[in-house]
Amino acid sequence: MSLLDERPVDETPVPEPQDPELIEEQVPFRPRALVRSERIEILLAAAAGVTGSGVMCLLFDWTHVLTFAIWALLIFLVSIYLLARDSQSPIVATDRLITTLVWTSGGIAVAVLAWMLGYVVVKGIAGLNYEYLTSDMSKVGPLDDGGGVFHALVGTLEQMLIASVLSIPIAILTAVYLHEIRGRLAGIVRFVIDAMSGLPSIVAGLFIYTVWVLQGRGPSGLAAGLALAILMIPTVTRTAEEMLKTIDDGLRESALALGAPQWRSVMQVVLPTARSGLITASILGVARAVGETAPVLLTAFGSSSINWSPFNGPQADLPLYIYQLLRQPNPAQIARAWSGALVLVLLVLILFVLARVIGERGARVRGGSR
Known part of the structure; x- marks a missing residue:
């Protein structure tokens, strides 16, 4: 027996090489301090x-x-x-x-x-109080003081609800088709979505005005919701597609390896995993459409009183309310327009903060599932 055969064998396990992406996540980047x-x-x-x-x-x-x-x-x-x-x-x-x-x-x-x-x-901030938030402009003349924003707030919420119900399912299904199905028409669909992303809002308003308002149905919150839905579809589609790209391909492959068809893999694996990202995409779409004025001006016409029904009669919303008050000669009404602008800004900020919180929570969940 040689000396080499009598040498003890080192049984210490060799550590497996780590994924470079995991190393980057473990060691966060810190900018160099200035000397x-x-x-x-x-x-x-x-x-x-x-x-x-x-x-x-x-x-x-x-x-x-x-x-x-x-x-x-x-x-x-x-x-x-x-x-x-x-x-x-x-x-x-x-x-x-x-x-x-x-x-x-x-x-x-x-x-x-x-x-x-x-x-x-x-x-x-000076005009933002309880009375302003709970009253409308039905009994206020152009030269009178007073009035509030409640009717415009109601119209905004109803119109955005209609636009969301109509656009979000279409946009998410389109994103699934573009990223998961990738059929023969994917290139054409992507081109249409990209073209809609640059569509001026007034064109969407003119389209609904022509095919809906002028056909005897009249102005309404529903017509405004249709115009806003056209503007929301490309935003939600593009954001939802980016969220679907963050899902690990291993989840899809595991579902397919178990014998699940593609539609079941998408419905029961991909979409539940991307739920927070899809919610973020929907909120960003709402935030993009909530500040539009031209489509609502052409389709809802605006109103000075509360219209609880979005299916019948003119209806106001916050951007149109601001636009109409800024045209008044009374400084008090112009001040109320600025208060309406503050309400609109706060609404958009709430939507963006909510989208950011949900997006970060979803990123942590996806990171923990890898």
């Missing part, structure tokens, strides 16, 4: 931007705030690049410039959104 010299360079560049823009505004007699901000941003970016190039290298300077552009673009987007929301809140 002291980089912070000083950013402060110097910001000071140069503000000072340089102020000097140019004084020399050329510029008084607009936007002009000052644009020149300050340009000088700030140039200063960032020059300081980084002087202290390190052109490659680092270019990287610093691109990074600053990305952060600046995100900051501008957030600032514009915050400015818009703040402006609506400041203009509309």
Whole structure:
């Protein structure tokens, strides 16, 4: 027997290689913190931007705030690049410039959104009270004070309910056909959905006005719901298709391996797994259509009183209510229009927050099932 045969055998189990995607999930990305010299360079560049823009505004007699901000941003970016190039290298300077552009673009987007929301809140919060939320405009003249938004809120909820009932099943079935079935007409259907995504809302309103209102049925909340459903279908379809793409193919293959037909695999495996994503897609579709004015103007015509029946007679909604009040000569009515805009913004924010919460919960569930 040789010495090699007497050597003890190492029975320690060899660890299996981990999936790179799992490693990325276990080690979250953390951006690199700025060192002291980089912070000083950013402060110097910001000071140069503000000072340089102020000097140019004084020399050329510029008084607009936007002009000052644009020149300050340009000088700030140039200063960032020059300081980084002087202290390190052109490659680092270019990287610093691109990074600053990305952060600046995100900051501008957030600032514009915050400015818009703040402006609506400041203009509309004064008139937002219980009386405003529970009364309508049926006994209010163009020059009178008073009135509320209740009739428009009722119309908005009823019209969006009709649009959701009509559009969401069609959109989800279309998404299933595009991603799961992939039949011969999938290319044509996808082209139609893409074309509908860019359809102006007034065209949808004109279509329903021609085939519904002018055919003797008259304006109604149902007609407005039909027009809004046309606008919701592409949004819900595209979002639902993206949600279906997140479902692991192993679930489909397991169902098919057990002998289940494709329709049963879709109905009992794919759709239940993607439930939260499909709910998110539906909410995003509602949020996209709830702010439309032109289709409702052409199909529901608007009303100053509460119309509980969406199937008979004109009906108001929030965007149309805002549009009509902004045309009034009375400053009090214009202030009520801003309060209506605040109600609409709050409604849309609630929908987006709800979609985000449901989407994150669904992502955790799908991640835990892998």
